[in-house]
C-alpha cells in the first residue's frame with residue numbers, strides 16, 4: 005500500500021523574524037512586495053492591520069526566514085517597501101518534522117503533509133489537491149477536505 | 162434508525178441590523194454588553210475593530226435582531242453602551258430552514274443542526290457536543306469534528 | 319447652581335452612510351482624506367481593515383453624513399480617495415437629543431455633553447477638558463475621567 | 476498619438492450587497508470560496524475580521540454583485556461557505572464611467588483605467604503592467620507606478 | 633476600616649511568549665483551543681487577525697506563559713491547533729506586584745486587585761463583582777464601575 | 790542648486806520594543822496615552838486590535854523606543870494605561886541613515902527625507918509639505934505626492 009511512513013524526530017531550530025511598520029504604501033504595492041518575498045524563499049509573510057499616529061491606518065509586515073538570511077531579507081524589505089528600518093530577531097522554534105507522501109483515494113492521488121512531534125502525528129491533504137477535487141466534483145472545499153481527512157485519520161495513526 | 166428527516170423549504174425573511182460606533186467604552190464593558198444583548202434574544206452580536214478620529218481605536222457593534230424588535234434593541238444598546246445614537250435598517254435575508262435531530266454515535270448522542278435550501282443539505286454537529294467528546298476522549302476538537310462530520314455526510318445526503 | 323437642565327425628547331432621523339473600498343492609497347493619504355471629510359461636516363468617518371483580492375490588505379472607508387448631503391460627500395470621497403465608486407444608503411437612526419452645559423468643578427469648568435432618551439440620561443465630560451485637567455494635574459486621563467464622571471452622576475440624574 | 480479620449484458621463488446604478496458571518500470555516504477554505512465568487516462574476520469580495528460569541532474569531536464575508544444576481548450569489552455563498560443565512564440589500568452607487576486605453580511609454584505599452592465624474596478625471600495604470608515593468612527593470616513597484624502616474628498626469632487632464 | 637494595605641515592591645521577571653500562525657482552523661475550534669490553554673495555566677492567550685498568502689485570512693495565536701513552561705505549552709499548542717511549528721522567546725517583564733483585598737461597599741463586598749510600582753498604586757474592582765452588581769441593580773456596567781472606582785480612589789491612595 | 794547630498798553609511802542599532810495588552814481602557818483614553826508616549830520621545834507607538842478572553846475586544850499597545858529608555862517608557866505605560874505589566878525586549882534594527890534637505894519646487898520649498906542603504910537611495914517629501922500644497926492648490930494629496938515624487942526621482946539618484 006502506498007502510504008509509507010518513516011519514524012521522525014522532534015526538531016528544534018531558529019528562525020529570523022523581521023518586522024516593518026508601513027503607512028505610506030498601497031495595498032496593491034504591499035501585495036506585490038509579499039509575492040516577491042515569498043519568491044525569494046521567505047518561510048512566511050503576513051500582514052497585520054495596525055493603527056499608527058495622526059489617524060493613519062497602517063500594516064505591520066512580518067517576514068519569517070531562515071536564521072542565516074537576515075541580511076538578504078532586510079535588503080528585500082527595504083527595497084520593496086516604503087519603510088526605512090527593519091527590526092529583526094532570532095527566535096527559537098519547535099517544528100514538527102515533515103515529510104510528504106502520496107495516498108491514492110477515490111478522487112485520485114492526494115499529497116499528504118505528515119508531521120510528527122513526541123508521538124503525535126498530523127497528516128493533512130494539500131490545499132491544491134483539495135481545491136482540485138472540489139472543482140472537479142462540484143462538491144464544496146469543506147466536503148472534500150472532511151472526506152479526505154477522515155480517510156487519512158483511519159490510515160495514519 | 163434515529164436520524165429522521167423532514168422535507169424543508171427555503172425561507173426568505175427580514176431582520177433588523179443595528180449598529181453603533183464605540184470609542185469610550187472598555188473591552189471588559191463591551192464583553193458584558195454583548196452578553197446582555199445575547200440574553201435578550203439578539204440573533205447575533207459581533208464587534209469589528211475600527212479606526213476613529215483623533216487616533217482612537219474603536220469598535221463597531223453590530224446587532225442582528227428580529228425585524229420587529231428594533232425599539233427593544235435600540236434601547237438595550239443605548240443603555241449598555243456609551244453610544245448616543247443607533248443606526249438601523251431592515252434587510253432581507255435568505256435563511257436555510259433548520260431543524261435539530263439527534264444522531265447516536267460511538268462517542269454518544271450528537272445533536273445535529275440540519276439546514277436545507279434548494280435541495281442543498283447542510284448538517285453539522287453542535288459545538289457543545291464536539292467540545293464535550295473532545296474533552297472526554299483526550300482527542301482534539303478538530304479530530305472529533307472531522308469524524309462526526311464524515312459520519313454525518315454518509316448518513317445525511 | 320450652574321448645571322441647568324431642559325427636558326429633551328427622543329429624536330428619530332435619517333443619515334446617509336457612504337462606503338468605498340480602498341486598496342491603492344497609502345495610510346498617510348487616507349489620514350489626510352479623513353481629515354478633509356471631517357472638516358467638510360461629516361458626522362463620522364472611520365476605517366475598517368479588510369482583506370481584498372490578490373493578497374491585498376485594504377481599508378473600507380465609511381462616512382456618516384446628513385441625509386441630504388449624499389452628492390456632496392460622494393464627490394469629496396471620489397476626489398480625495400483612489401476609489402472609482404461610492405456605495406450609499408439612507409438608514410434610520412435613533413439619536414438621543416443632546417445639549418451641552420458647563421459644570422464648575424475643583425479642576426475648573428467642565429463642558430458636559432448631555433443626552434436623553436426615554437427617561438434615560440447620559441452625561442459625559444468632554445474629551446478636551448479631561449485631557450487638559452490630566453495634563454495640568456499630572457494625574458492620568460482615567461483618574462480624572464472617573465472623578466468627573468462620579469461627580470456628574472451625583473449631580474445629573 | 477495613442478491616448479484616445481471620449482467624453483464620459485456620470486453613472487448612478489444599484490448593486491446587491493450580500494453578507495454572511497463565518498466562524499466555522501478555515502482561512503484556506505475561505506480563500507477558495509472568495510476565488511469561486513470572483514470567478515462567478517462578483518464585482519467585489521472582501522473579508523473583515525470580527526469577534527463573535529464565545530471567544531471565537533470570525534470573518535464577515537461581503538460580496539458586491541449586480542443587483543439582479545442576488546439569487547445566484549446567495550446560492551453560491553450558501554454552497555461555498557459554512558453559513559446558514561445570507562443577508563442582502565440593494566444599495567445605490569455612484570460609479571465613475573470607465574474606459575480603458577493603451578498608452579505607449581518607454582517601458583512598453585501601458586493599459587490605463589480611465590474614470591470620469593463631474594469633470595474629474597482619474598487615470599491609473601493597470602496593476603499587471605506595473606508589476607510586469609517592475610520585474611523586468613529591477614526597479615520597485617512604487618518607483619514604476621510613480622513614473623507612470625506622473626507621465627499619465629501630464630498626458631491625461 | 634477594611635481596606636488593609638501592605639508595602640509591595642516592584643518585580644522584574646521573565647515570561648515565555650509562544651506564537652503560531654493559523655489558517656486552517658475554524659473560529660469555533662480556535663475558541664476551544666484558547667479555553668484549553670487558559671485552563672492549563674497560560675498567563676494570557678490572545679488572537680490577532682492577520683492576512684496570509686493566497687488570499688487567506690488567518691489568526692496569529694499568542695500565548696504568554698511562565699518562562700519554565702515552554703515545553704508544556706508548545707505541546708498544547710501543537711495538539712490543539714492546526715499549526716506544525718511554534719515560535720517562542722523568553723522576554724523580560726516589569727510587573728506591578730499584586731494583592732487582592734476585599735472592600736465593603738453599599739452594593740456588597742468588592743474584591744479589589746491592587747498593584748503597585750515605584751510608588752504608583754492602581755486598585756481596580758474585579759470584573760465579576762462589577763458585572764454582578766450591575767445585573768442585580770439594573771444599572772449599567774459602566775455606572776457601577778465608575779462608582780466603585782471613585783470610591784476606591786478615595787480609600788486607596 | 791539646493792539639493793545637497795552627502796555620502797551616508799548603513800547603520801545597525803538596537804531598539805527597545807515594549808508591549809502591553811489592554812482590555813479595560815477606552816479608545817479615547819488610549820488615544821491620549823499614545824499622544825503622551827509620542828511627546829515623551831517614543832520612536833513609534835501603534836495599536837493592534839486583538840481578541841482577548843471572555844469575549845472582550847482588546848488592543849495590543851506596542852512602543853518602540855531607544856534601547857536605553859526601557860525604564861522611562863515602562864513607567865509611562867504603567868502610568869497612562871490600565872495594564873499591570875509591560876513586556877519588553879531589545880531587538881536589532883537595520884536602519885537606513887537619514888538626512889533632510891530642502892528642494893525648491895513650483896509649489897514652494899519641499900523638505901525631503903533622504904535615506905540610504907547599500908547604494909539604495911530613498912527620498913520622500915514630508916507629509917506636512919504634501920498636505921500643505923494639496924490644501925493650497927485644491928489638488929488631491931495623491932496628485933501632489935506623485936508630482937513631487939517624480940520630480941525627486943529625477944533629481945536624486
Ligand code: NI
Pocket residue numbers: 027028346916
Ligand atoms: Ni510616513
Ligand code: NI
Pocket residue numbers: 106115
Ligand atoms: Ni506528487
Ligand code: NI
Pocket residue numbers: 184185445817
Ligand atoms: Ni467620544
Ligand code: NI
Pocket residue numbers: 263272
Ligand atoms: Ni437533546
Ligand code: NI
Pocket residue numbers: 032341342602
Ligand atoms: Ni486596484
Ligand code: NI
Pocket residue numbers: 420429
Ligand atoms: Ni464653553
Ligand code: NI
Pocket residue numbers: 288498499660
Ligand atoms: Ni457555529
Ligand code: NI
Pocket residue numbers: 577586
Ligand atoms: Ni491590451
Ligand code: NI
Pocket residue numbers: 131503655656
Ligand atoms: Ni495551509
Ligand code: NI
Pocket residue numbers: 734743
Ligand atoms: Ni473573596
Ligand code: NI
Pocket residue numbers: 189759812813
Ligand atoms: Ni481585566
Ligand code: NI
Pocket residue numbers: 891900
Ligand atoms: Ni525647513
